[in-house]
Amino acid sequence: MKELIYVLVDHNGENINPTSLETLVLGQELAEKTGRRLHALLLGCNVRNLAEQLAGYEVDSVIYTDNALLEDYTFESQCEALSQILKTETPALLLMAHSYQNIDMAPRLSARLGKALVTDCVDFKLSEGELVFVRKMFRAKLYADVRVRSEPPWLVTLQAGSRFADALVKGSAKVIDRQVDLSSVEIKRVTGETVDFAKDRVDLSQAETIVAVGRGIKKQENMDLIRDLADVVNAEIGASRPVVDNDWLSRDRQIGSSGQTVSPRLYLAIGISGAIQHVVGMKSSQCIVAINSDRNAPIFNVATYGILGDLQEIVPALTKKLREIL
């Protein structure tokens, strides 16, 4: 039993979460390198269709659970279903996407079972039979190899973008129906209405050029620097989260996991450190220019060009130069 790897696959009833497919890629790699067998796990209601879809990938089997109490996500029923499955099957690993949903649920599962959870991993390493997970710490400026010291199963969540879903190996797997008993689950947390601020917002997804500003701008009065630059290159203005939290720009200009996803031809990241939650929203831009005074800012790991320096100096100079030539 310890020779199994499970991948929990998230979905919204219709589509599979892209990060879950990336997680399945990680599962395939780990299965190959450790000689373990890989199974995909789907929880939901009427998910046989999705299970059939997953069966087209190279996995040993797709295990799915249909249960009315799993139709809408609640941490209570998800945790109970997974506890039951992990207690009888005890795989070596349960891999999951580091999604908002799993991060709400997985730590509870981990504490309930007394099994370690390694969150937000970007990679793994295998040396002399020992498996360690790689994740970022200290504001994404340092990497850490993390060893797990508790008995299997180990629970692991994978950061979005750590693998390419295109790398999934195709195959043909059997589909297995696995029942769980959720009759004792008590739902204490009730889900209410969803508020969508996206309805009448500025749509940045079509912008050709975006000048994005981060906390490095320091105060509202400095925002003119950004507006001037945006004017010259005819750009939309975007922002990282702290700028929006400070009300220096409206919430609908936030770029990142809880904001918009953009892919302009040119993205200027000014005084933005490059936290993953920001980067997921802009990393597919064609050309990224980062202006930052910290040589170790993670934004330089995704940018095409980086200017190391004080934005107070660089931005006006850049605006002036561009005004001359455009």
Next chain:
Amino acid sequence: MRIVVCIKEVSSRESRYEVASDEAWINEANISFEINECDEYALEEGLKLKEHFGGEVVVLSVGDPRAEKVMRKALAMGADRGILIADERRQLTSPHLLGKVMSSALKDEEFDLVLTGTQSDDLSYAQTAVVLAELLSIPHATIIMKIEAEPEAKRLRALREMESGRFQWLELPLPALLSIQAGSSPVRYASLKGIMQARKKEIRTLKPEELGVEATAVPELEVVRLYQKKEERKAELLEGETGAIVEQLVEKLQKEAKVL
């Protein structure tokens, strides 16, 4: 309402990190410390609830005894008292061990609400809060931007942030635990009066052993190596005199990237 706010002392935002010789932690010699960013927002939410409904705000922290300093700041902002779990061995570094000491420290506190941040800026596990909720056997909600409490009815509504700019209301019975997202509402400053009063407020210090964690207890997660990855930098870095680098950049954008 009696509200517990979990605050963690972390290396400050301006820190230039250097890996310590044991490779498992940072060199703390030239580092300054502050309250973890979203924990300060959690504190603000707690203080607002106290102002509205009355009651008490207790701050709880696990860490180096030095963390007393950030706790004093929380007391100066308006918290009533503190509980510091002093981790002199730097052993309480994993969510399960943290959850264990924090839940035992709260055993006799008849709290209505526990507030935490969503994620710490050093370890960034984003799980200690939810682990704690499970160990306390209370419901939780994560990434919260707004709270509407009804203490008499023993329940609250909380607005949870979701992917792509959507939010969702959740309703929970009290006691409950909420992890608060940075930016929920502006954080207050400590007043001079607050700072004076904070000096006299109680901080109770507890040891791991008193809370069921012996020196031999092993964290379920262990950082075996901490490192920088210099080769990861993708950007072509331009540095030097401003005029010259701006000139270079514009040329590259025109001729190489062809985006201007």
